[in-house]
Structures are given as structure tokens and as C-alpha cells.
Amino acid sequence: MTAKRPWWKTVLGLVFTALMLFPVYWMVNVSLTQTSDLRRNPPNLFPVNLTLDGYEAVLQQQLPALGTSLMIGFGCVVLTVLIAAPAGYSLGLLRLRGRTTLTFLLLVAQMIPAVVMAMGFYAIYVRLGLLNTIPGLIVANSTIAVPFAVLLYTAFMAGLPREMLQAARVDGAGAWRAFTAIVLPLSRNSTITVALFAFLWAWSDFIFASTLNRNGDLIPITLGIFNYIGNNTTQWNAIMATAVVASVPAAVLLILAQRYVAAGVTAGAVKD
Amino acid sequence: MTTTQPTASALSPLRGAAPPPGPRRRPRVSATQWTALGFAAPLLAYLGFFYAYPLWRNIDLSVHDYNVRAFVQGDADFVGFANYADVFASPIFVTALTNTVIFTLVSIAVQYTVGLALAVFFRGSFRLSNTLRAMFLVPWLLPLIVSASTWSWMMNSDNGLINSVLRAFGGDGINWLTSPDYSLTAVIIANIWLGIPFNLVILYAGLQNIPGDIYEAASLDGAGPARTFASITLPLLRPVSAITLLLGLIYTLKVVDVIWIMTTGGPANSSVTLAVWSYREAFGTGRPDFSPAAAVGNLLIVIALVFGFLHLRFQRRQDES
Known part of the structure; x- marks a missing residue:
């Protein structure tokens, strides 16, 4: 089989993939660049005299944000x-x-823009005092994943x-028992796909x-990066280092759970 | 393995979800139905509290005149459709609408074309094809803030890679993010990059469903690649294409993050779309203006729903055939 497959397609495929992933490479490259080299013209295409300063800054400043994001991600999965x-x-x-009808409503729910949901949640959270709280963010983030997961x-x-x-019923197992003892274990792969996407979207x-966590003490990593961009635009190596760290879950998932990812994309085809 | 592929067939997420209604009997509510209701109860409560209620609050916001104080106290004046009228009358409305149309159409047209070309390319498998195809998912999986800030830096006027390449070839640098002439182009480029994986995966799955013997027959008949593509691939892929494009449309309409992170809709509204406008009114300035923001948001829902229903009709027709 393999012998007949043309090698030039592999070469072309490698070129396409390299082009597509170039921005990702560039992010890594910049994250390893010395601050003094950031403004070099032309920029270094490879991390010559690389530095881990950017990553040091991440460790010093962004650890709480990473922890917050992890908590929100796991909360959302559960x-x-x-x-x-x-x-x-x-x-x-x-x-x-x-x-x-319910299925239909879930499909419609996926089409609602997040910005609209954010305003609705803001209006509710203001009164309930749930702004800037982790449970508040978990609930809001879960609205992205729940319709997809149910479907x-x-x-x-x-x-x-x-x-x-029916067999379970004959054996005297009720609906609950059948659910926990038979159906849930059989649905293991669906659960993995759901958990994976719920985590990734929340992360x-x-x-x-x-919108809901603008003034909180515990900010998630995405907001950490955003504030970073706003505050010190000179340290792009640190920003990119944070971005690299924030990409780790996606990379891990792609390596460990690639087939679940592919299953999820075609199944729900939902992303904001 | 077989278990996670609810739709290895094609993209109709609900093939199993909505089985054709059987003959309608009307028995009294059986015990099973009560059990079923019990298991669905958390979802129903969830949809009520966390979907219906926020949406209701949003409509409520759009027909009142909310400022920050009224927000907390909840005593805003009822103004009916005045907010909507203001939105339509605003000079930004036309700009935002035009930008939304350009952003959405150009994004999905290019994403689809590139995605289809790649799907066809990956169809005949070759060494490493599965691995490379998986790599293409990376842009889709990365947090948007990561991709958007990487593009921002690459498009930086003075130190960005793109401009230094342009200059190396004797061109002039372009103020991608800071010039009103280019900001929309810049965010479209980034958004296309983000959307290609999705199109590739869906269209590739669609291609897998076209039986191989059709291609064999075509090649026996002496049809070249171009002919095969035009007479077999495109027509047989049409339902999948329609769904891909419609979903792309719905998702692109609501994009906020990419644009907000890269340009915040500026300069001078040159990259403002309806979704970004809504976000900016509510959260983007120091002085939140929730009522017009909610009005724009509701407008966006209406637009999204129109295409959403189109999508559902397509899918239903496809399921029936």
C-alpha cells in the first residue's frame, strides 16, 4: 500500500503544515528571544542566543492565573x-x-452570541454578587459546553x-442503576470528548x-495575557511565553486525545 | 473506538438525536416518562436559569434606559424601542453592518476554499497524512487570546515579522493594525487562519463519505482530476458544504475576541463589527452603556437565528434523504 503513495505529496503536505503552523512557531521563537533582540530588524528567524527570561516572568507573575484557569476548567467539566x-x-x-423540541432548543442555544450571554449574566451577577467569582465564571463558561455535551x-x-x-429491568435494576452501572461506563468515550472540550473552552x-471578572483578584490566564498586552507592550517575549504556557493544554490534548478531538469537531462543530 | 463516533458518517450531529417520530399514540404519562423527566430535570433547570433568564434580562436591558446606577437598583425607565431606534440611527450602525458583512463573507469564503483544497489534498492518504492533518487542528485548539496576540505581534508596524518580510522584498511596511485602511484586512487574515482547521475537518469527513468506487469509475472513464472534482466531488459534497458554510456564517457573525484583542474595533471604527460594537458599548469603555449594547446584541441574535433555521432545514432535508 504505502509504496504506491507518492512521496511528493508528503513533501507538499509538510510544506503546507509548516506554513499553517508558522505563527505557532513564531510565538515560541519570540518567547525565547532576548528583550534586546525583540526590536532587531530583520528579526532572528531562529532563537539564537535564546533566553528563558520570558518563562521566568511567567512563573513569577502568572502562576495564580494558571491555577485559576485550572479550577475554572475542572469546575466546568464537572x-x-x-x-x-x-x-x-x-x-x-x-x-x-x-x-x-428540546434538541431543537439546544441547537438554537449554540447560535446565541457569547457577548449577549455575557451581558445577561452581568446583569444577573451584579445583583447576586457573583461578579469576580470563580463559581460565577464556571457557570457562565459551562453555557458554551452544555448544549454541545447534551447533543x-x-x-x-x-x-x-x-x-x-429491559434486560437490566428484568434483573431488578431501576433506571438509575442502569444509568450508573451500564450506560455511563459504556459512554466513557463520549464523556472523554465532552470533558475535553468543556475544559478547553473554559480554559x-x-x-x-x-466581562464578568474584570476586577477580580483571581483572574484566569487569558485575561492575564490580555492585561499583559495592555500594560507593557515592550516585553513581547514574556507575553509570548505566557501564550506558550497557555497553549500547553491544547497541545497535550492533541497529542493524547487526538481521536476524541476529531470526534468532537465533526460531532458538534461548535466553537465561538 | 467506534463508540465516540456518533457522526463519523457526516456532520449531522443529531442523526441519532432526533429519531423519526413513531406513530403518535397518546397514552397517559407512563412511569418511564416520569423517570425520563427526572433525568432531564437538571438540564431543564439549567436552561431556564442560565439560558432563558440571561436572555430575558438582555431583552429587558434593551427596552429600558439602564445606566450604572439603575443597573444596581433596578429602576430604569422603560423606553420601548427607543434603544433600537438609536442603534439604527447611529452612524456607527452602517459601518458596523458593512464590516460585519465583509468580515463574515470574506472569512468564510476563503476558509471554505482553502479548507476544501486541503481536504481534497489529504483525501488520498500518503505517508504522514494523518499526523499532518492532526497538526492542522492546532490553530483551532489554541486559546483565541494566544492566536490573536501572536498575530498582533507579527503584524506590528515597526517590529512585526510580516513587515520585515515585505521590506526585505523591497516593499513598504503596512500599518496593519493602526491604519483604518488595513485593520479590517488584518483581522480577517487572522480569522481565516483560525477557521481553516474547522473547514478542513468537516469537509474531509464529508469526502470520506463519497464512495471510492465512484472515483474509480470516473478514472476508468478517463476523467482527469479537474473533471473529477467538478463532476463528482463538488456535487456530492454539496450538502456538507452547505452545512459548513452556514455554521461558519453563524460562528463568524459572533466573533468578538479576535477583533477586540487585535484592534478593539479601531482605528476609527474601521474594524468594528456588530458583535464588537455591542461588546464595546457594554464593557469596552469606562462608561458602560448596556441598553444600546443589548439592543445590538439582540439584533445579532435575530440575524444568527435566521441563518440558524436555514441550517436546521438543510440538515433535516439531508437526514430525510
């Missing part, structure tokens, strides 16, 4: 799975009446044989962070 998995079970296997779970669970439920969120 909340999303807690709501979406039972809902998928209800829609996909138990065939809740009105599921068509994903539903699609998967609808494909499970319903006889299985990457900028709109909710910049």
Missing part, C-alpha cells in the same frame, strides 16, 4: 458532565417526550440497544472572563 450525561440518557434512551451524549446513547435496559474563554 458541571457539564453532571447536567449533560443524565440529560443524554433521558433524551437518547428513555425517549423523553418532547425531545425533538453528543444523546447521539451516542440513542445508538445503544434499548433491550439492554480558552476570553469574553466571559473579560
